[in-house]
Amino acid sequence: QQQVKQSPQSLIVQKGGISIINCAYENTAFDYFPWYQQFPGKGPALLIAIRPDVSEKKEGRFTISFNKSAKQFSLHIMDSQPGDSATYFCAASGMRGGATNKLIFGTGTLLAVQP
Amino acid sequence: GAGVSQSPSNKVTEKGKDVELRCDPISGHTALYWYRQSLGQGLEFLIYFQGNSAPDKSGLPSDRFSAERTGGSVSTLTIQRTQQEDSAVYLCASSREGNSYNEQFFGPGTRLTVL
Structure with a gap:
């Protein structure tokens, strides 16, 4: 069963704090790990993505940390802002052996940043 | 430029009726995906189209x-004899091509309610 497990289900952070969301996967064929941000009534939008050849990727306030041996990856949001309040999904896909780039999503984390 | 568009935005139907959901991908994108987002199942892959290749239907639930x-552009998802468990948000995404890790751009979704 291809699954991606995500935690926590919900998260409350004070403005300026660090938000951390964790994901774990089982399928070692996965080799692409994106994070999506979704606001109510909108479709998910790509936030940042990582391949397993690096252990960390940073874009502005958003950082992905990747631990290949533990099969875990996490999203860190530095200096969290009220505008970051949204649902965050981790995902994974693997294209080896001709597989398609279909995304397997985690269950989502509802982040609320309090002013 | 225009993003992925979907219609209708909301659809209410009676159990047993057929429904058609439409997706207009971003112009020039050859890969098109359908996903379903529901409270119980999260975000799950349904089907994938890439150019003239045979579609990957592995996620279709029944x-x-x-x-x-049609014509490598617009896509229609049809659900026959709808059931209450089909109630969900149906999301369409497109990317420049499906055989590499290109960003998938999501539409706003169609919210389907089966009474």
Whole structure:
């Protein structure tokens, strides 16, 4: 069963704090790990993505940390802002052996940043 | 430029009726995906189209679900004999091509309610 497990289900952070969301996967064929941000009534939008050849990727306030041996990856949001309040999904896909780039999503984390 | 558009934005139907959901991908994108977002199942892959290749239908939950993509552009997802468990938000995404890790751009979704 291809699954991606995500935690926590919900998260409350004070403005300026660090938000951390964790994901774990089982399928070692996965080799692409994106994070999506979704606001109510909108479709998910790509936030940042990582391949397993690096252990960390940073874009502005958003950082992905990747631990290949533990099969875990996490999203860190530095200096969290009220505008970051949204649902965050981790995902994974693997294209080896001709597989398609279909995304397997985690269950989502509802982040609320309090002013 | 225009993003992925979907219609209708909301659809209410009676159990047993057939419904058609439409997706207009970003111009020039050859890969098109359908996903379903529901409270119980999260975000799950349904079907994938890439150019003239045979679609990947591995995520379709039953034979009541089908999809087609005409002329390599617009796609229609059809659900026959709808059931209450089909109630969900149906999301369409497109990317420049499906055989590499290109960003998938999501539409706003169609919220389907089966009474």
